[in-house]
Amino acid sequence: MKVPSVTCGTHGKQPQTFVCVHIIESIREGEPKGFWWSRGPDGVWDAICDQCNSLSQDDFDKLGPGNIGVICLGCFEDAAALNEVELS
Numbered sequence: 488m489k490v491p492s493v494t495c496g497t498h499g500k501q502p503q504t505f506v507c508v509h510i511i512e513s514i515r516e517g518e519p520k521g522f523w524w525s526r527g528p529d530g531v532w533d534a535i536c537d538q539c540n541s542l543s544q545d546d547f548d549k550l551g552p553g554n555i556g557v558i559c560l561g562c563f564e565d566a567a568a569l570n571e572v573e574l575s
């Protein structure tokens with residue numbers, strides 16, 4: 488399955504990825520907040536920050552969809568680099 492794409496102001500047309508809003512903030516502020524990534528069976532990357540990663544699944548689910556945003560894969564890689572995390 489092809490990953491849906493998103494058009495980014497910095498990186499152009501890229502596959503979309505899902506991250507928590509804190510990672511979006513960390514990109515904007517240039518401030519690392521942790522980066523716990525995974526890749527779904529559909530090839531879609533997602534990542535959450537230290538704070539979200541420390542929550543139980545229940546507490547995380549309570550934050551709802553408003554806690555998650557879409558960014559492009561280029562921004563996702565930038566966020567990983569900011570947190571000195573290697574994607575493999």
Ligand SMILES: [Zn+2]
Binds near residue numbers: 507509510537538540
């Ligand atoms: Zn978070």
Ligand SMILES: [Zn+2]
Binds near residue numbers: 559560
């Ligand atoms: Zn981007």
